[in-house]
Amino acid sequence: MPFTAAEENYIKTIFQLQLNEGMVSTNSVATALETSAASVTDMLKKLKLKKLLVYEKYKGFKLNNEGKKTALGIIRKHRLWETFLVNTLHFKWDEVHEVAEQLEHIQSNQLIDHLANFLGNPQFDPHGDPIPDSAGKMPVLSQINLTKFPLHVLGEICSVGSQSSDMLSLLSHKHIEIGSKITVVQYFAFDESIDVKINNKLLVNISAKLAQHLYVKKLNYAS
Amino acid sequence: MPFTAAEENYIKTIFQLQLNEGMVSTNSVATALETSAASVTDMLKKLKLKKLLVYEKYKGFKLNNEGKKTALGIIRKHRLWETFLVNTLHFKWDEVHEVAEQLEHIQSNQLIDHLANFLGNPQFDPHGDPIPDSAGKMPVLSQINLTKFPLHVLGEICSVGSQSSDMLSLLSHKHIEIGSKITVVQYFAFDESIDVKINNKLLVNISAKLAQHLYVKKLNYAS
DNA sequence: AAATATTTTTAGATAAATCTAAAATTTTAA
DNA sequence: TTAAAATTTTAGATTTATCTAAAAATATTT
Numbered sequence: 089m090p091f092t093a094a095e096e097n098y099i100k101t102i103f104q105l106q107l108n109e110g111m112v113s114t115n116s117v118a119t120a121l122e123t124s125a126a127s128v129t130d131m132l133k134k135l136k137l138k139k140l141l142v143y144e145k146y147k148g149f150k151l152n153n154e155g156k157k158t159a160l161g162i163i164r165k166h167r168l169w170e171t172f173l174v175n176t177l178h179f180k181w182d183e184v185h186e187v188a189e190q191l192e193h194i195q196s197n198q199l200i201d202h203l204a205n206f207l208g209n210p211q212f213d214p215h216g217d218p219i220p221d222s223a224g225k226m227p228v229l230s231q232i233n234l235t236k237f238p239l240h241v242l243g244e245i246c247s248v249g250s251q252s253s254d255m256l257s258l259l260s261h262k263h264i265e266i267g268s269k270i271t272v273v274q275y276f277a278f279d280e281s282i283d284v285k286i287n288n289k290l291l292v293n294i295s296a297k298l299a300q301h302l303y304v305k306k307l308n309y310a311s
Numbered sequence: 312m313p314f315t316a317a318e319e320n321y322i323k324t325i326f327q328l329q330l331n332e333g334m335v336s337t338n339s340v341a342t343a344l345e346t347s348a349a350s351v352t353d354m355l356k357k358l359k360l361k362k363l364l365v366y367e368k369y370k371g372f373k374l375n376n377e378g379k380k381t382a383l384g385i386i387r388k389h390r391l392w393e394t395f396l397v398n399t400l401h402f403k404w405d406e407v408h409e410v411a412e413q414l415e416h417i418q419s420n421q422l423i424d425h426l427a428n429f430l431g432n433p434q435f436d437p438h439g440d441p442i443p444d445s446a447g448k449m450p451v452l453s454q455i456n457l458t459k460f461p462l463h464v465l466g467e468i469c470s471v472g473s474q475s476s477d478m479l480s481l482l483s484h485k486h487i488e489i490g491s492k493i494t495v496v497q498y499f500a501f502d503e504s505i506d507v508k509i510n511n512k513l514l515v516n517i518s519a520k521l522a523q524h525l526y527v528k529k530l531n532y533a534s
Numbered sequence: 535a536a537a538t539a540t541t542t543t544t545a546g547a548t549a550a551a552t553c554t555a556a557a558a559t560t561t562t563a564a
Numbered sequence: 565t566t567a568a569a570a571t572t573t574t575a576g577a578t579t580t581a582t583c584t585a586a587a588a589a590t591a592t593t594t
Contacts, residue, residue, distance in 0.1 A: 176429060177429055
């Protein structure tokens with residue numbers, strides 16, 4: 089069963105929302121996709137008919153197993169294409185998202201298998217996000233939002249929750265990149281900013297807003 | 312001005328038809344796209360409105376310069392993707408067409424420029440067809456249909472007008488491939504079949520139907 | 535040149551994905 | 565606990581790309 093690009097965008101968005109919330113609301117999808125609540129309701133009926141989600145009028149909804157499997161397939165394609173764009177075609181981090189949004193809808197299992205092979209079956213994309221395998225299995229990565237990362241524990245920046253160039257230039261100004269070692273030194277309750285040490289040398293202050301977009305993986309060895 | 316996939320398919324088809332015929336008919340486009348004449352008329356109105364073609368009711372039509380430029384852009388993308396699929400992802404000749412039909416509609420100049428660069432700015436695709444450059448210039452290749460190729464002149468198979476696997480298996484059975492040297496030995500008027508010599512060794516007979524799909528480039532040195 | 539056949543266009547429908555405005559339902563709060 | 569607010573759904577349009585059937589124009593043939 090092939091899905092339209094519109095259907096796939098809904099499936100992917102619902103999947104990401106239900107990771108955090110369990111049950112998903114019409115409005116949250118409308119906001120995420122920048123569309124109207126009415127359009128979401130229309131699409132929900134279609135996806136229910138196609139047996140991808142559990143949905144009861146006014147009660148919220150979530151993807152069933154079939155829906156989740158489908159979502160993981162789309163995420164796999166998206167992240168493999170991002171990897172291709174950055175590693176092979178030398179796009180920059182913040183240039184790949186829009187193109188990958190298009191490429192993820194190309195329908196061809198053969199294509200995605202060959203692409204994965206060509207890239208060396210990577211487990212993580214250039215943003216540090218895990219790439220599901222062809223069976224839909226996602227490599228587990230205990231990544232934690234920087235705002236929740238424990239004090240004085242060595243971590244590594246492994247993912248960035250946004251691709252805006254404003255954010256990337258801020259990161260580069262602070263000498264932070266994927267793979268940077270990071271330790272939280274102090275939380276400031278007043279503005280929720282955080283002092284961190286980068287690569288065990290540079291002490292920098294990170295705003296609450298920036299911290300919300302940084303994900304850190306615990307490292308098992310001390311610095 | 313971005314075009315929809317449907318518009319691009321019409322533009323590409325009209326371009327290919329007017330290469331041979333100059334003026335294009337509604338029915339020929341309908342046949343090529345396996346759609347109804349009425350749908351073609353609908354789309355012609357839209358493309359006329361977008362100033363891509365010259366069209367008068369009941370009188371036929373053809374792309375203007377803007378339309379041709381657009382068509383060459385689409386053909387460039389299609390052939391670069393085919394090259395990528397065969398050279399980089401190791402698809403076989405006859406497996407690439409359907410996927411390239413999807414990939415050619417991805418909208419990103421940056422993507423196609425980076426892809427061309429990665430592939431080494433190839434001038435010809437795996438079927439031997441010329442790839443227009445980013446300005447829309449097509450490398451000239453004096454390729455001639457085998458049915459019109461002069462007797463006793465050395466040529467080289469440089470293009471195949473179809474990608475059907477039936478045809479490719481027939482070619483491989485006759486030991487013919489892109490790059491094979493070929494000389495026409497004799498034309499048979501009765502069934503319009505042709506005797507040719509392949510690589511100056513093997514003498515094989517080629518049906519009119521097969522010959523219509525083979526394109527040959529004159530070589531300047533004798534065998 | 536008139537009758538017939540073919541081609542092309544128009545008219546009117548349909549399906550997908552969207553919209554706005556209004557109605558229905560649920561949640562919040564006075 | 566009922567009134568107000570927020571959320572969700574329905575109803576009715578719109579756009580794009582398609583269709584079939586019928587009408588209009590052109591081409592062919594006797």
